[in-house]
Amino acid sequence: MDTFHVLGLMSGTSLDGLDIAYCRFTYKEHNWIYNILNANTLVYADCWIDSLRGAETATGRELIALDHAYGKYLGQQVRTFVEEHNLQLDFVASHGHTIFHQPDQHISLQLGNGAYLAAHAQLPVVCDFRTLDIALGGQGAPLVPIGDELLFKDYDFCVNLGGISNVSFSKNGKRLAFDISACNMLLNTLANSAGMAYDAGGQMARQGTLRHDLLLQLNAPAYFSDPYPKSLGKEWILENSLHTLATSSYSLEDKLHTTCHHVAMQLQQALEPLHEGQHRVLLTGGGAFNTFLVELFQQYLGPQYRVEIPAPEVVSFKEALIFAFLGVLRWRGEHNCLRSVTGAAKNNIGGAIYLG
Template sequence: MELIRLHHAYGKYLGEEVHAFALKHGIRPDFVASHGHTIFHQPDKHISLQLGHGAYIAAHAKLPVVSDFRTLDIALGGQGAPLVPIGDELLFGEYDYCINLGGIANVSYTQNGRRLAFDICACNMLLNTLANSVGSAYDHNGELARGGLLQPKLLQQLNAPAYFATPAPKSLGKEWVLEHSLAALRASEASVPDKLHTTCHHIAAQLKRALPQLHAGRHRVLLTGGGAFNLFLVQLLQEYLGEQYQVEVPEPEVVSFKEALIFAFLGVLRWRGAHNCLRSVTGASQDNIGGSIYLC
């Protein structure tokens, strides 16, 4: 009961915020595309819930809404994630790899004419939790991590879960991160800077492991998401990947808002009745047109 109430209340809040923004700027959007806030994601159990009911957003924004992008794909046997790759392919196709360093790091790329994508490992879920434990919202520029020392045993534990060797399609949720990565960090007696330093090595190592050689010559790697502001992590990643890869961090607006931009694009595809979710990425039985539409 409380979860349903919150689902509706958060949708109302989002709708009110959109309505206030539109009035302030004198605009009337064609529709709102809302991803919502993921609180459960266990596709193997056919569970994925993004908080913020589309009907309540529509009612209070006074605009049409496209939401609930994942459920159809999961019903078709897919992971319901990641959803961004079709946007990576159509909007950022000049890059060989698109990596998002968000709460969870993920990658997408085209190989043999097929777009592939998957979650790699936890990223800011780990780094921010550690920074929070010493009173910081995040590790600014990765300065705390840079001052730490590598803990080989902890690194081995972070790299140990079978997930990392499992072939795609695959995706991660908060539940997995709590049970594995965060559990290993909490059990360690290392200092917070040492944990941050070691975690950055873990992330860089898993990113390297995830990127196949696609062609001869240098590969362009686009980094976005909050982790792209972590200068120590970006430096480590370039060192792990070597000279065959050119790691590029774009302007801050793209770093911070690329996923929001692509979800708006997914909404456009849904509005047009075009495929916005790829079976090559999620493992579903077919490409599909995900998203519920609420008209107001």
């Protein structure tokens, strides 16, 4: 097959909702062409936010039950989306929702059981993209870079500002990538404390003052100077960045303002040593809508880096798009996880298939 119609599902660490993207991929003249034909973000009900947020402290029995229940929920949302829009699909590709990510302990768990998803969607499903790479000694993350390489190759850097910020780029003929810092996990948690889902456009952050001692604390962990391959999990963020913010006595506006500087500074420190000269930077993820953060990012990087924000559907649904694409590569039996990115023993073809 040279054309695939796939529904990509992505639930990020910031718990802002379930991204669903109906995508078409066509392989033509040794290039992949993509189209996002229909997409939506389904905001989680409070019960799902509470269940997913509290899953890391659940018992084994409770975790299994939640995995099955969340898989059923995903399948039901897929079935509804398909029927409402009268879609014809080849399969569903689902990332699931990450509960644990500790690659140094060979642990990474994404809830959303593929069998339950397939049964309730009544469609084939590709899921569990990370486990094989971890079994091969890799980080199991980031997984998006193969999609960056094949779908967005006109850009020198692909930066995603999601719950965690990450970057993907090519150097000496190899694709490389790593997680940079927590991003919306910090900003949204701060906004939540004031009863808001997020700080729209970074308006509250803009009103604050840069607190240099807090910035030093946020920048202090050794992770930021560690060599890649490397990746972040919710556990590390809770113990480090979020703990630092929670114990600070500064105002909410000052915390948001300083956190935006922290995120922008870590982006700059991650990108600047990698290349010289002029560069195009693709910026996606929810943080790309934070005008204050984007301004700081451009300010820290300087004029030699041209930061470009694509069409809104790509900004919002790029990860769902790429997990749909990872499903296509898995379906075709082609590598969808790169050892140069994750540090695994070899390139691999990750993903379990449930035919429903």
